[in-house]
Amino acid sequence: MAERSITLEATISALAEQKKYPALRDILVTMNPADVAALFDELEEHTLPLLFRLLPKDQAAETFVEMDTDTQELLIRGFSDSELKEVVDELYVDDAVDLVEEMPANVVKRILRQADAETRKLINEILKYPDDSAGSIMTTEFVDLRPTMTAVDAIKHIKRTGVDSETINTCYITDNGKRLIGAVSIRAIILAEDEEPMADVMEDNVISIGTLADQEEAVSMFTKYNFTALPVVDGEGRLVGIITVDDAMDVMETEATEDIEIMGGVTPIDKPYLKTSAFQFWKSRIPWLMLLMISATFTGMILNHFEDALAAVTALTLFIPMLMDTGGNSGSQCSVTVIRALSLGDLSFSDLVAVIWKEIRVGVLCGLSLAVVAFGKIMLIDHLLLHNDGVTVLVALTVCLTLALVVLVAKIVGCILPMLADKLGFDPAVMSSPFITTIVDALSLLIYFCIAQQLLQL
């Protein structure tokens, strides 16, 4: 993919240098707008406006939508007012909203000035919805039909208004009060008898979502019901917009990325890796690092408290990293599984007891298998092979008993914390690997020294 773009980019740049505009246009019009956009993102600043002007009007608008924010801004700053108006007129409302949200204030002003009054009103309405709400990702362009329209009427209506609608695959039936009463696929309309009224063809149990619902809820409705569009209604049940499946997929991808980043202890950045500056990465990573480093004070205090025990049996120190790592890994395995199940809706807080009970059994199984192998390993490698006299059978027993207990405790902590966070309305992804590791580390050390005190009579 990347390689093809590079060669193509070179060809295009060369043609642009030689001012072979007809050849350039011929190449560009055969390409998909997403590919043209990817190409344009790589171009040098001075060739960009030139090439963009070669595109036919509708391809230009579609390409514009797919470009990086930086490239869009560059283009807009170079546009004359009439050029800007041409692009803005061709944009779907939801794409125009995205654009307005991303651009700096002075560019936004220019865009809104060029949009016609109706579009400006629609953009402002969508902008009112909170971030991450269903309303904020919907488009207000859809086909609505009346229940009394026949199939022939409906197709006429679609022909008249459909060009402006982002998807006509599903049309919606509204009553006189604009309330959503049914949905009908374009397929059903085509397959219907000519004179059949929409009321007979439509599906009358329409599933819809409120404007203020979370966008993640919208996505899970797409995956559950296999929709290609989801109607959005206001508090009175009036149809105000639709969410299209391509936007749902984008949200799904973004949410998965956010979950993954939060699980890795990073504040999500909504930008491609190479476009993010080192300083931005620093800002997104340092809070967790700082917090976790400072909370490691506890592990230091525990070690401090048991300094005499460590001095008496120095061999105990050797196994601290292994115990801490294994505990951390056990806990994060469990938290990752539970966090993902929560976000897919497979688990809810009411399952807490079942989950704990399952993790206890998994913990016992994992703990015992690890302890047995660790005991063999310690006696064989540390005791026999490395001739470490400090590593006695009793020390090995202490380590393995701790290991089994730590794994068990880690599994329990790893499942309870995310579920609790979810219940309290936090993002459960926060309760993942880095956080769990810090807690489990402190617990591991406590367990280790308590067992050591008992077994080794310290």
Added chain:
Amino acid sequence: MAERSITLEATISALAEQKKYPALRDILVTMNPADVAALFDELEEHTLPLLFRLLPKDQAAETFVEMDTDTQELLIRGFSDSELKEVVDELYVDDAVDLVEEMPANVVKRILRQADAETRKLINEILKYPDDSAGSIMTTEFVDLRPTMTAVDAIKHIKRTGVDSETINTCYITDNGKRLIGAVSIRAIILAEDEEPMADVMEDNVISIGTLADQEEAVSMFTKYNFTALPVVDGEGRLVGIITVDDAMDVMETEATEDIEIMGGVTPIDKPYLKTSAFQFWKSRIPWLMLLMISATFTGMILNHFEDALAAVTALTLFIPMLMDTGGNSGSQCSVTVIRALSLGDLSFSDLVAVIWKEIRVGVLCGLSLAVVAFGKIMLIDHLLLHNDGVTVLVALTVCLTLALVVLVAKIVGCILPMLADKLGFDPAVMSSPFITTIVDALSLLIYFCIAQQLLQL
């Protein structure tokens, strides 16, 4: 969601006990198949077949597809041959394939016996494609049109054949050799003039995917081009099927889950949490735990080697957990970001130098800020507040210098390993938190003791 199902479930069960079948049917037919399926998954075994038989034929098939594998198997075992045939006849080919892949051999035999010869042939063809290939998730039911057909012809053709096709939102144009030459949305057909031939309406640069391409590639084409269906062609460019957007979304969700699980050091399990046994969880988690525990032998050996240094300055031990954790966290932050960028296609191996250079700068920024704060914290808390005499200014310097270096090294390791894995054809997700932590731990200790030997003259 869960709560609503529970109340509804109780109502349904009560109605079933009282044999109020007409009322039950009235409730069920108003519901979306996905909701009926969720309800049926919770029902007791003996009421299930009874209620399923109340559903109208097409709703029954749609509901069947949405149910859990276990429930499906239960139902099929209770079906008479003619009941089974009714359901199988209503299934789309790709859903039938999914069913055949999930059922035990004897059930599969019964299903294939009930399918008509044509369907059986199609099922077997799709089954031939490798797991995770584009061919394995396509459906062979689509509308193909000829370039010479007029808009009126096309709509007639769709009316005649469209009922069987999973999506008619996009129709495909093929030549006499079945080769894909164009695509046309149903919207374009409706908006076209009656006598306009498809050759004039169609988009002739159709983007398609090969049957053997990876399904993830198909998903990234959906997100890039905002398709609702993607045509699948064989080696000779002949159209053999289409992938619909709902299946692409399912793949996207499954792949994200797999990435997250692998990053957490868990072998992915393709089952909801509550349906997975403790033993299955054990199997999916123990390999990584075992491997990482055993590789922690290295950290033990390093500590063993520097035992004298530790004995001389016992205060050094106090900071081992903090250094290891911070190193692990730094590394996993970086690896998580890079792994996600790789899987979204934002990064490729050719960016390696740029990535390393960026991570070096991030590492220096993070390392320095952490070191400064840590120095203050150690002097304030450990030295002044806890009166730990062992914690001298030199020890604090050793710790902070190590901290800065460890963070830098962790960032570099955390970005190189996933990119290397990707280049070598492994899943980069493997190179995440647990793995990186283990490597960084060993490096941290080495750096710690080397600096300690220099600064503290051990």
